[in-house]
Amino acid sequence: MSVLQEININVKNMRETEMTALERQANLIKEMLRQGVKKPYKYVINVSWGDPHSTGVKPLTFVRQVLAACFYPQLMDGNKLPVDVKQRARELLHWCEGGCVGSYTHTPGLTEVIHSIAHFITQRDGGVPADPENIWIHSGSQWSLTNMLRVLVNSDGSPRSGVLMPVPCYSTSHVSVEALGGVVVPYFLDEEHGWELQIEELHRALESAEGVCKPVALYIINPGNPTGHIQSRKSMEEVLRFVWEKKLFLLADEVYQGCVYGEKTPFVSYKKVLSNMGPPLSDMLELASFHSASKGFLGECGLRGGYVELVNIEPDVLKHIYMLFHMDACPPVAGQIALELMVDPPKPGEPSYTLYTNEIRHIQSTLLHNVKKVEKVLNRLPGFSCQPVEGGAFAFPRLHLPPKAIQKAKEVGMKPDTFYCVRLLEDEGVFVSPGCEYGQKEGTYHIRFCIMTTVDTMKELLRRLSSFHLQFMKDFS
């Protein structure tokens, strides 16, 4: 009887993730705690998302002051806000139609913000120019990834389009491809070598697609989520040559470019490496690079603001991309403001500079401390091994589960690492996500958790995790 029983088959095939049940359980526990039910812990530590503000990391004062002034310009009458905050807010309001953040902007975003982003990219890439016409602000990287996939993936299914995607990988990226009727062609990252991307594996993956689908794009996330690996320049050159030879489109998810820990492996953008390789690649290889205000030191996930830079895309195709982006009118203005402040922060000599710099340094040192602590604690625990976290927002340690635990998980109808996460959540109120959510080599198990927390939260997290883990290993030894 129901009309919606005949639901679009691609949507019907979307996998429900392992997380849904865990999230439900976490909410239940939180509700019980609110109602005064006694547990061995007073609150749940949720590190299942990359969401620094939710775990107590403070937003940047300058960003929030400018946002507040833009929303309620009367605040600028008093002397509560620094002069440069007022100046930036006035400038931003001047860019908005009617001088008001409540107005729609152009579909690709405020022209002036796009120019600031182009300037930021050019500086980042040591002078490789960025054309504002190729930059599109959006409400989040998953949104724009999905829209780029809508252009790339042939939805009428003859032949089905394939997208090479890493394993492990944030599951929504896989789901995006499948929901459009595309095929995910998995390539495995090499855990034993710090989650490196091996070029032979890309070749293997591409061959595996023969007779199944027509590969049209390669998706890469660097710095890695969940792996924390940062690609070397050599590896990126190999990837670019592969993309070129195989006539693929490169989807370069670079949202964690601001999150780098240590100086051994700096972040270099795919666009910069491409540019250095010279023609014909630098003039013709098509790529999209994604960035976001949710990640990095801003951590403004709730504002919904990111951008994509399109490289070597023909104007005719850009027209179609415009139409797709145009369907949602415009990106959230608060997110656009956050982006502007991210790419053009206070400069030396300006009133907000010192505080801004101190806050950034504090976050940087906190994250560096967390990363070191995580690696040290986990690698000392029996049954845990953690690759170096060079960048990104997550640790993705491997769990060497005892056979009895695997057996028990089977009995209760769960995947082994989900079973581990469920128990950790129940026993210690720590919400991490299981490796099976991201994909992993058969017979290996992992957990993922966000390292963007305060020092105190990380200390408490590691205390609870260690205590749980030792007991768990004992119980199933």
Place this chain on the structure above:
Amino acid sequence: MSVLQEININVKNMRETEMTALERQANLIKEMLRQGVKKPYKYVINVSWGDPHSTGVKPLTFVRQVLAACFYPQLMDGNKLPVDVKQRARELLHWCEGGCVGSYTHTPGLTEVIHSIAHFITQRDGGVPADPENIWIHSGSQWSLTNMLRVLVNSDGSPRSGVLMPVPCYSTSHVSVEALGGVVVPYFLDEEHGWELQIEELHRALESAEGVCKPVALYIINPGNPTGHIQSRKSMEEVLRFVWEKKLFLLADEVYQGCVYGEKTPFVSYKKVLSNMGPPLSDMLELASFHSASKGFLGECGLRGGYVELVNIEPDVLKHIYMLFHMDACPPVAGQIALELMVDPPKPGEPSYTLYTNEIRHIQSTLLHNVKKVEKVLNRLPGFSCQPVEGGAFAFPRLHLPPKAIQKAKEVGMKPDTFYCVRLLEDEGVFVSPGCEYGQKEGTYHIRFCIMTTVDTMKELLRRLSSFHLQFMKDFS
């Protein structure tokens, strides 16, 4: 050579709208004025969008104060903000993870805001209950319409899915269907009867789809965009019976429910009418109703916040919808806050009540004044006829163009009403959109413009439009 030459066929088929060229021209003129080029006008009046803040309508103080306090909570330390603003901001922050608007929320939005929306709907519909589980906050109605269409429209094309859509209609809604590989089945609204929806026309449209596609849904926008018509209860009952008999899904776009001018035709929601019709319809007919903080008296287009209420949808289907919505993480938090304040405004006795009420009344009387003025001025001009604007954000008057103007338009390769709009923009700096953008009966021509402006802007707009129109008619008589 280009990978993207093999662009998804449905995306490739997306029609570029008439607006693109007009927008480019408007931007050019604005740039020329900025550079000091002399024109017969000092600024462009852009009423081509439903965007009140861009044309000088002031945002509501209460809404902006709460937003500012949420973004920069330190503002609450002083005495600059009313007590109830601080209280609402504290409450909202308490609902956010980590007490911070920078955190992600649940995919359907903040639980407490959803409960407020459910309460609002229940009150609006005279007690017909709304279940929070069926309410989903999103970043804008077009976004959620597209996602509902992704569930409904069979993208593998066998048979192609059809969606009955009005003519005239906001063009993006048509484009959304086509970009998914669906077929738009047009039904024409009856201009001579104030843009009423005639049930016979729906039957005709459905029959016309035979052999072309399988109609799965009916899309209705009430109050109308661009028509300004408000449906009668009798008409809505006819529509619901039709939807039921023909086993369709009802997409009820009700974003202009807060914009009603005059008491002759109040807004009634489809859900309420459905509920009054009793079983089996009230228990089983599936519908989605869209609302938004962009429209109505809030006019917060830039914040990107709306909600959809799903009625009689089975839990199994809701699970798939969750997955689709989940791909974009969560709706913008600023938009969620705006929604909360829209559905739960200050109450009598609270410090902000008087100002809030006065501001709303001021906007209401402004719009009522504008509507009356528009109808009076346009219906007096030769070659213009304007149906009553009962609701919504737009006037959509008919243009009776002289044959010479139509001939001239043909010569320059433009549709006649686009030609009119281009000239109006060039000569008088008034940016309205042409009827062909929305669809219209063969041989009829219209323009659409937003009536949500200040009184002064409307006065100037009508002055410029009248002056241009008389000259235009004279030139081509």
